[in-house]
Amino acid sequence: MGSVYRARDLHFPNVVKLVAVKEMINTAPDPLIRQTIVQNFEREANLLATLNHHSIPRIYDYFTEENRSYLVIEYIHGKDLEAIISENEGFMTEEQVLTWGVELCEVLSFLHNHKPDPIIFRDMKPSNVMIDHNGDVKLVDFGIAKTFQFGQKGTMIGTEGYSPPEQYRGEATPLADLYALGATLHHALSRRDPRMEPPFSFEERPLRKINPSVTPELDAVVTRSLQYNPEDRFQTAAEMKDALLAAAHKTGILSKVTSTIGQANGIKPLWTFRCEDEIRSTPLYYQNTLFTGCYDNNLYAINAGNGEFLWKYPTEGGIVSKPVAFDDNLYFGSEDHRLHVVGARSGKVVWTYYTNGPVRSSVRIAEGHAFLGSDDKFLHAVNLNSGRAAWKFETSDPIRSTPYIANELVYVGNEIGDFLTIDFRGELKWRFRAKRGITSSPTIDKQLVLFSSLDGTLYALDHRNGFVVWRFRLGKGSISSPCVVDDIVFVGAADGFIYAVEARTSKELWRFRTEHQVSSSPVVYKDSLYCGSVDGYLYCLEYRTGRLRWKFGTEGQIIGSPLVYDDIVYVGSTDHQVYALLA
């Protein structure tokens, strides 16, 4: 709608005098709208011309040319506060924000004490605050510092997020400017843009929770300026300035309060069990027994109560898949190319089924059939009675994702990035192509089928036709399988984060940083989320907020997923051990 040019004033030919020329292009096709815009513009010019304060840019001239209006004002070498906040990697220092706060209080105090009538700025926000090359504050854009125009349906003048409640009702007072100043300081200290949040929600974003280095003294000043009721706020800009100065005095040079994270190390496992090689698979609990596959080629049966060894069943390859129990038999794939079916009590083989490649996908059982993928690029449907293939569906790449079965359809991804939906006759229903492999196992929640991909995206497709309902960008690729609880989708990614995304809107609710890739798939039990990381820790987070409850360190990487049963979490690690912990 408008641009600002840097220009040279040629009235002074012998020196370089720079000015800023603010241009407004009147694109409105309607002559009445055009006229209103010109009037607004001239009002800004006249108002600015009467003001003389070092934090307010001086005005030199204004004019209108056809459909363009220009305002010639003092040129400020500097940047606006919004740009400074967003370009700065970390938080602004408290000292810095305090200094700006005090200067802004001074200029607001000047405006509010203007005679004959006080001037309400009405649009205090970081992008209207310039910091010049000397570090001094300048208040710019008086475009709406004028009589509040209140239409039939509330013309929302003022900037959403920074404005106090009463401004939405059309009451603009000096106290409203102080609220917006508080909001501006809050934004600078927290790096959270209030325009992206619902109005008046500062209370839900306590400063010190976001930026623990903010001192309680400054926090108190900002909190007071953001009170809902005007009478609870500072009553004048001078009062707020004094409070800021007092906070600065009390804290001196900032005494940094460092947060202590997590009560990480107090946790003792109930028991541990040592295998002979890395554990990369997810355990299964069945009839008081814990079953886990291991890279030492064995499937172990462990007493879930005390961690005692019961039996082991040897295969000829590593076991990364999660065993499944059905009718007192265990079903699991091995890198020896086979699906093994073993008695859950005896540990004796019942039958096996050959594929032509290592089996890394876990088995899904439905309608008398075992469904599994293999590195031989086929999806196999194996009849449980005969132990033979009912059908095989050929894809172009290995299938390591575990199929999901719903609505008489089989949903599965493969390593080139195809996502396939196959009916019970072995015929393709629909197909979707991600940019890279889908190792993650899909899950279905309501209308959506959800999975992540190595292309760094969490996908939500319409389970009926494969339309992409939404996509959520992860920092890096992911092989973690999503889980959904309370319409929140949880998934890990190779960027080390565990993400929580709202299923309806695809909005991120929170993300939690671990120290390495998250290949493990999160699980939710009661009000906690459990997930492992390649950094070796098992994390327990409050699933609604992502707040860390505890973490437990193993001596290796956690690649498989935890299992929670009866308030006990079981998890395997590449340190060869299975751990049982109180949930």
Next chain:
Amino acid sequence: MQFFRKMFGGQVTKEIETATTAPLSDQQIQSILQGTKSQFDLQQLVAASGQSVGKQRELNEDSLLALTTTLAGNSGSLPFGIYIVADGMGGHQFGEVASNAAVRIVAGHIIRKFQPYLFSIKPSPPDESLQEIMQTAVREAQKIIQNEAPSSGTTLTAALVLGQQVTIAHVGDSRAYHIYPDGRAEVVTRDHSLVKRLEELGHISPAEAENYPHRNVLYRALGQGEILEADVFTVSFPQTGYLMLCSDGLWGVVADQDINKIIREAPSLQRACQSLVEAANAAGGPDNISVIIAQMIG
């Protein structure tokens, strides 16, 4: 089904679940019954709309758009519909310019994105996700409205129906409802109004909200503000009920249960829309009235 059973050995398997059981509600039974119907039946989306300037305004600042397509063939039918209600903001601010632009731009954007899917010989679905398409449509409308009619504003509630899903983009205080045959009227959008926000924060009660003096003050509207974040989300199309979009000229005047009753008792969707408009006018018609009702049949 017989075929599958034979093929899979006729064994019926059950997974052990710990979920508690409860009698099914009528609605659940209905939806189960629907699920057993043959999949080859033509599933049809139908819709109707109604609009009135009201009794107290001279200018109609509401705009609406209802577009329903049926494209059926061997590969089944895929219901596709675009429904938009926009309520331009008051008086001298040229709200009608903004609401009209919003409806046209958003619908145009969606149709352009779906053109290759719906109307080319080799259908290809859009590259973007449904929610991304809605987001970009709103952004485009925001940009154009700010250029064409600066300082004006409009609400926007746009629903894209594709199959069984409804993806909604929403700004302001027009609403989308799910109307169920059991009498419920569920608001699926969230008003971006001051009064709603105060209610959410617990500063006023729902009863106080009814009579709040600044009921029409919005904190978010299309055409206003530098950063506009529309609510974009996806819900299921109500299987046994109706999807309704309307401006506050209807929902602010006629109670939810009356809206529900009128729709259920009307002989057709078109008549339902007319009766709703009449009801709002009978209650004084203080504002422009716009309503769209859509239903899935089959």
